[in-house]
Amino acid sequence: MNLLIIMASNPYSHDFNTVVKLIEASLKRNHKTKIFFMANGEYCLLREEIKNLHEKGLEVYYCAHNAEQRKIKPESWAESSSMYGLAKLMTEADKVLIFD
């Protein structure tokens, strides 16, 4: 399946652990797996775990507006996007999960 996770929770939260573990499992099952960071989720872009998951195949997107607002400068493995970009990702996804 094509799985999209929208992450709006901060990186030292219950949701962060859940999201990391779900993504690991989804990649193990060879599902196309994408994450979109927004709101306080942007801070997760600073955690190693996300970079490591990207190296295992996770596609990483983020809301550029929220990142700028929070003065976060994501590295190049994360793709700058927008709420319209998220709408497009939703079109392609079989399942969409949100954590906020």
Place this chain on the structure above:
Amino acid sequence: MNLLIIMASNPYSHDFNTVVKLIEASLKRNHKTKIFFMANGEYCLLREEIKNLHEKGLEVYYCAHNAEQRKIKPESWAESSSMYGLAKLMTEADKVLIFD
């Protein structure tokens, strides 16, 4: 009085608004006012409001360990400290409020 606020909540939270407004009021009353950022509170160091309050007299400290962990690089108007530094600030304070 010598007021110390410990801030462990993230910057887009109820607590952030409360803390900013309390500090403004404390500075207006000419109290010596200090804030110590730790845990997810470190992200607050990236918000303009804190810098502005510092310019009005707020003394800003943060836990260097938590900042490094979160890959936050605070500007020079914020003073790098530790949990032991916080203990010292508590010694000098007349009142200590925590927001987490």
Place this chain on the structure above:
Amino acid sequence: MVNTVWIIKRPADFPEIEMLEDEDFIILIQDAVLRPLSDDKNWAACKEDVEARNIRIPEDKCLSYEDIIDIIEKADKVVVW
């Protein structure tokens, strides 16, 4: 002279009755203002948090942030719950 000031942030999330003394004072802030207290308690609410939520609380129960700072200054100690 105020004993302990309790700052309450969430509706219905209070220190237990054992902890509160008669001379203690309760300040409701943030979402705690959504549930005002009964008149047998010493309490007040943060005026801006009340107005932001468009809640009706009697004017004499409403405190500016400067009022809150003055109460904190005079208190024996302050507990943010």
Place this chain on the structure above:
Amino acid sequence: MVNTVWIIKRPADFPEIEMLEDEDFIILIQDAVLRPLSDDKNWAACKEDVEARNIRIPEDKCLSYEDIIDIIEKADKVVVW
């Protein structure tokens, strides 16, 4: 064939009864595992979240993250509550 999968994160924070259908499936994760459900509901819990909290939930009610992914794949839709 599962209808809707509801992923519940907090104890006692559930969709209201109107929203749940008989064929729906409930997965408890995070602190929601602290309050297991009664047997008249279709439910299971995230095994790691259960073990982390040292809670007793029957083995056959516990799901690995890969099990959860498989259930998500087969579901009609998934709502994280």
Place this chain on the structure above:
Amino acid sequence: MAKKKVVVLIKSNPFSWKVFEALRLAVGASMEHKMHVVFIKDGVYSLTDWKPQLIGIEPFDKSIEALGMMGAEIIAEEEAIRERGLILKKWPAEIKVMPKDDIAELIKDSEVVLSW
């Protein structure tokens, strides 16, 4: 690759940034999908005459207006409004007040539900 029936379900009160972000998401998604923004439980406070600026939050008016222009449906739970004794503000888009049962049906019929 089709247009989806999406519900953005707002159950938290609006006095933090959460609901503001939910509405931003809803506006973006309504460009591609059939959008329903549904306020239930404490979420209905969002539609009253509250004052976001007083607590450092951006107002919702622009997002609500954009949702209206994009043909999104905006729905508020009748029981939640009544139980809380609230009065809804006049917004720059139509707000439908709907009983719980109908909201449950709407959620059953949708393909994606994003709950806040």
Place this chain on the structure above:
Amino acid sequence: MAKKKVVVLIKSNPFSWKVFEALRLAVGASMEHKMHVVFIKDGVYSLTDWKPQLIGIEPFDKSIEALGMMGAEIIAEEEAIRERGLILKKWPAEIKVMPKDDIAELIKDSEVVLSW
């Protein structure tokens, strides 16, 4: 400029980073002050044999040990443990189990209370 009687009051469960950070603060503060770390309500889960690593959190053992060495008192609410049917783990420091009433007295007597 004196040593203060400080209570770090832990009322949240330990399954997020909150309690870990609270204990770090308590260890630091116990170098300068008379420290009491008091676990009440869901906070008492912190002292059971739970498995932080499984949910990405650092274990508390080192902090508890440091508190013991620094002469901090560690206290758990008797009623909270009983109501939840919990069993406390053996920790590298003494844990005193205390009824609510005594905890209330301790809080009344303290100069600084930091609630988590």
